Amino acid sequence: MKLKLAVLFGGNSTEHEISIISAIQAIGYINREKYDVIPVYISKNNDFYVGEHVDKIEEYTHMNDLIKKSTKVIWVKDGNKVNLVRYPQKLFGNNVISSVDIAFPIVHGTNVEDGVLTGFLQTLGLPVVGCDVLSSAVGMNKYVMKTVLKDNGISVLDCKVYTWTDNEEPEKMYDSIEEKFKYPVIVKPINLGSSIGISKASNRDELKEAMELAFEFSKKVLVEPAIVKLKEINCSVLGDYENAEASECEEPINSDEILSFEDKYIGGNGSKGGAKTGGSKGMASLKRKIPADITKEQRDQVRKMAVDAFKCLGCSGVSRIDFMLDEETGNIYLNEINTIPGSLSFYLWEPLGKRYTQLLDDMIDIAVKQDREAHKLVFSFETNVLEGVHLGGGSKGSKM
Template sequence: MKKVGVIFGGYSVEHEVSVITGMQVMENIDKSKYEVVPIYITKSGKWLTGSSLMEFKNYKDNNFKDVKQIMLSQSLNDHNIYLHPEGSGLFGKKILDKLDIVFPALHGTNGEDGTIQGLFELMNIPYVGGGVLASSVGMDKILMKDVYKSYSLPIVDYMWFYRSNWSKDREDVINKIEEKLGYPVFVKPANLGSSVGINKAKDRDGLISAIEIAVHYDRKIIVEKAVESPREINCAVLGYDNEVITSLCEEPMGWTEILSFEDKYIKGNNKGVKSSGETRRIPADIDETLRIKIEDLAIKAFTSIDCKGTARIDFLLDKDNNVYINEINTLPGSIGFYLWEGKGISIGKLIDKMIDIAIETHKEKNKNMYSYEANLFNRTQYGVKTRKV
């Protein structure tokens, strides 16, 4: 039985969302195939493990009785990750547990952005979800749009700037935005999710206010031309390389200009359609031609950044049903399980498939050669400063 370390929480404004996703993964994973090891990263960045971390009520009460602060080490022999008590020393470390595979359920900064994926790449351990490149590009809205533009995928007009540009000459930034995009626009931190720090600006005063909020969350700010009276349609993709499938499409309901944090995680907590006050419609009320187009674009958005596992791609439709890719979420909240149920893939099966993909892509990675015998040491005279290697 493989041990799966489910990592959640994190040093991020999306901390609470990540805890919910982590709980859902741990509750629904196939216990006959996998043993779960919870790893909770606190808001201050401490790594903890312990059985009480598997009970959601403990997070409400902040009541963790058996947790231990841990650090990780790599085994060079079997490529496992070992959990040790924090401060146990470099030599003779006590081993609390070992992991065969890691399931990051981290949202946003320091988890969904390629940082923790890089750690697992260095440790050469299988991990679920997008790799370093896909995670970092998917997280950075500017780089993401640059990539999609290079693939001729439909996106709204945009421009971006650094926080330092705003501090030095805000008038210049405003003038460039008004000249290139006009109004209305959306102002967003480039590296953040869950609608945090995003605001719509309809005039200069609104633009200044929106930028002042956004610069508190990131050093890079993106400004996008607003789609008027939009509909949002979302579609998930599952797989890797060219072996991918799409989920049902959904349409979030009951929002106006911005799908807020509350819309996503509080109002929309119950899946499906209600008779009144519905939160999301699955499948979305779109015709067959439009559905096929969105599914095709979702696959291209997924594969163009070399993503793996599952991701949700969010689209905007204007009044003429023109389609624009808004963003890709390389780790959707609740892993987007509700999008797959209508295709016969339960949350348990979805988790299983994501783990299978992680194992297969790890095997693929280890087919690469990482050693090249060039005899460079014997051919290089050490200590000669002008010597070129």
């Protein structure tokens, strides 16, 4: 009997459209002999929609029209089952669109990839493909991630965080940055991906512009030294906290000093590129060298650091971990982790013989395994602690 697999994408995120590309691409490669796939589109208002059109990339050029001809649903737990139910409900007839056995979020960015969506799905009791709430949240927060990794001996660049409150006295903030770091510096929102809001500053005027841009996207901004002679290296990891393996390494080829949103998702796309369903190739369209132009020793170091970081953060499923190689010193630093990477980094596994369909199968198998393990744990127990408790009225409340 096939498992009913809900693939969720979209959401209230600056990376909404990229999520659509990644998910529809993946849907075209999921093993239909093992899974009944239910595409679930999440609008920018965080409403859920299903229907025959939501897995067709061409429909998203007119999102309002797509929503009108799709069915809005809510998630309802019914005993041991989780159903997608039509909302608002019809007075007559069956309102259950489908039951769901496993949830597969393919989402990017704040409000979805940061553990918010995973937490919601877990409260329903669904197995969820990918990272849990904690690893998702830590992976999204660049400062927390760096702190955890640094404490576990994984090399990261020093950094400092500034908030909206600091920005109320901007000159004082700029002084603090210049005392801490030499130019150039990199300025980035603390919790965004896809290079959104990231810029390089080589002097105070550029720093002002960079901070203003980053604060448009986040209440907290991270500043770190820029590596002048930089080579970027990316590596994907598949597994969980017990067992994990590293992919081939890649070297992105960017058109500017910082790999931009356009470099990642727009540049190099042909009008007919993409998955079996058509449309953009997403991160797979990025100009890159695979394998990366690095030594065997550097490749081994990157792959080991990637697995160590993946396990350290308690990740699951597939993540992509981005590194910075300082070509002047030879030092390698972990830059960030993408807990749900664009295109699920399938292109990094194909050189090692793992096709996209197998990669997706492996990710789902890991989620099923972790769900079995979770059912062995005790999350509640019988107690009589509420017997005999009387709560009095009044503004001061009462003591037990």
